[in-house]
Amino acid sequence: MATPHALRPGSPAAPATPKRGAIHPLWVRITHWLNALAAIVMMLSGWRIYDASPIFPAFSFPTAITLGGWLGGALQWHFAAMWLLAVNGLVYLSLNLASGRFVRKFLPLTPRAVLRDFVAALRGKLAHEDLRVYNAVQKFAYLFVIVDLIVLVLSGLAIWKSVQFPLLRELMGGYDNARVVHFSAMSLLAAFLAVHLAMVALVPRSLLAMLRGR
Template sequence: MMATPHADVPHTPAHMQAAPPPAAGSRQVHPLWVRIGHWLNALAAIVMMLSGWRIYDASPVFHGFVIPPNLTLGGWLGGALQWHFAAMWLLVFNGIVYLGLNLASGRLIRKFMPLSPRAILRDFVAALTGKLSHADLSHYNAVQKFAYLFVIADLIVLVLSGLAIWKSVQFPLLRELMGGYDNARIVHFCAMSLMAAFIVVHLAMVALVPRSLLAMLRGR
């Protein structure tokens, strides 16, 4: 008896065949709301920093140390204050929405946990030796997790210390938690300096991994 070719192989309809896995470049890394929130937060933070430097120069916290005027925004104290407060409201409202969506969607836990000092140290050493992989942009390494959580906390400190300076009489408890008005100014300046350092490091990392910028622009 002649065997029928492929008689023992079941036929799978075309519409039931498994689709090939999506290419790495076609997979969504950041949803639209994350990208919008990121860029609005970045805009607000940079405007606040540059205008804040102009406000600082009008009454330096550390005497003898001033910011070069060409690095500041506002042109004069009144103009800098207007830019500063406009950016502050953008940062506060957008930050609340951005953080709320991260919590409600579970993205904050999914993206940034678990995190441990050992993992941070391991990935930091790997980054210094050029052994840290950036193949999967949807996955944050421990150093990235720590840096992003740190800047979120730093922005919160910036807003609270700024509020203690701006509305010192209206929020006496907040002022005292900062150690008084003068200490609140120091806290505000130090938090701003840490944010500036984060921006510099962040831009350096983007320069090393340009695909991360594309992913934050187009989502993939």
């Protein structure tokens, strides 16, 4: 029987098709949604805390988009979410590193690849056939938000326990600068969430994958 052309020696390989099965394991989905919940609660309650003592007097957040109702209530929400973010974030990072998923998903990454995929995204030519494979822009964005959340937690500790963590406070440039770092990291997190939601709207399959795993 004749060998099919696609399988003959030396013939071009057939186009790769996306693999079947789970895209995100259960532990990734659980930690992802807990991290998202904690980050959003911290951000909304943080805006109410900021309004009580603004860094920039000319700027404040509308009360309607803040959480806590008053300073004491906002602090309670903020600290509760902080512990959830810190513990769940450590679980997420530990499992990613232990399973090798961190290296598989996020590395290698080069500035050239990020620029190439960013330009392709602007032109609407960035493919999303296989949701298991992150493009360079996704890799950069996810690594960026991981670092940003770490900075948020550390700068928050420098503000909350300034006396207990003097080295951390000084690494932030002092108490007042730690507040600026914290505010800046929060602003970058808000920007990431806005872009992330826009990308989910463009590729709704990614939301389904994070909800049901495939």
